Amino acid sequence: MGLLDGKVAIVTGASRGIGAAIAIRFAAEGAAVAVAARTTDEGAGPLPGTIGQTVDTIVHSGGNALAVRTDLSSQADLAQLVAQTRRQLGPPDILVNNAAVSYFSRVEDFTAKRYALMFAVQVEASFELARLVLPDMRQAGAGWILNISSIAARHPAMPPTGFAGRGGTVYGMCKAAIERFSTGLAAELYADNIAVNALSPTRVVPTPGTLFHHLTTADDPNSEPPAVLAEAALALCSGDPHALTGRIAYSQELLAELGVPIP
Numbered sequence: 001m002g003l004l005d006g007k008v009a010i011v012t013g014a015s016r017g018i019g020a021a022i023a024i025r026f027a028a029e030g031a032a033v034a035v036a037a038r039t040t041d042e043g044a045g046p047l048p049g050t051i052g053q054t055v056d057t058i059v060h061s062g063g064n065a066l067a068v069r070t071d072l073s074s075q076a077d078l079a080q081l082v083a084q085t086r087r088q089l090g091p092p093d094i095l096v097n098n099a100a101v102s103y104f105s106r107v108e109d110f111t112a113k114r115y116a117l118m119f120a121v122q123v124e125a126s127f128e129l130a131r132l133v134l135p136d137m138r139q140a141g142a143g144w145i146l147n148i149s150s151i152a153a154r155h156p157a158m159p160p161t162g163f164a165g166r167g168g169t170v171y172g173m174c175k176a177a178i179e180r181f182s183t184g185l186a187a188e189l190y191a192d193n194i195a196v197n198a199l200s201p202t203r204v205v206p207t208p209g210t211l212f213h214h215l216t217t218a219d220d221p222n223s224e225p226p227a228v229l230a231e232a233a234l235a236l237c238s239g240d241p242h243a244l245t246g247r248i249a250y251s252q253e254l255l256a257e258l259g260v261p262i263p
Contacts, residue, residue, distance in 0.1 A: 002030030016049025
């Protein structure tokens with residue numbers, strides 16, 4: 001018996017990194033997982049990983065998963081993601097909003113197109129997908145929505161670090177918006193037995209994205225493996241929705257609080 005037996009989960013940005021780790025961990029606990037992202041062909045972009053590869057990993061381990069190509073900036077694709085999940089796996093019980101498009105440059109150098117795309121993928125898509133899955137969760141009498149955040153949501157200290165001065169403002173704005181959305185929605189849905197939380201890694205996670213942006217290195221001893229965040233995500237998406245909701249949680253601190261061993 002897995003913690004998520006009989007549950008259906010949607011995980012966005014699951015072609016690589018944190019999203020893939022969460023999808024694989026949830027499937028190992030019995031969930032049927034819709035793996036959503038744009039990347040279907042290896043080499044189509046600068047980062048490795050595809051939704052098909054994540055699904056193959058799950059299926060080869062005995063799990064159940066569905067690859068759904070989704071442009072998170074497209075309202076039509078978001079609706080199709082939820083509809084296809086419902087049709088092929090069943091009504092979604094869990095939604096993990098992990099997808100991100102990130103650019104790092106100073107405010108005066110930021111283009112309107114990049115600004116709009118970052119908010120569309122990280123904030124607006126999270127908002128719309130939550131709206132789309134709510135009817136199924138209400139009908140089931142329970143649900144779990146998890147929004148992946150970052151320590152970048154915190155206000156920078158002064159004098160600033162090199163990263164803050166380099167141009168992490170828009171990324172931090174997106175994550176701060178996600179956190180306020182999470183706590184607000186948690187309050188709205190408390191009576192419906194639907195948990196909503198924001199989860200950040202305690203330390204930077206070495207993923208294809210963070211390595212590409214030179215935020216960490218593959219051998220950084222102070223980094224956090226994706227498995228740690230996946231374990232924290234599992235805890236927030238399998239617990240009592242009234243007991244674990246409205247949190248802005250950090251992975252290692254949450255696992256310590258709950259007495260869950262850190263992978």
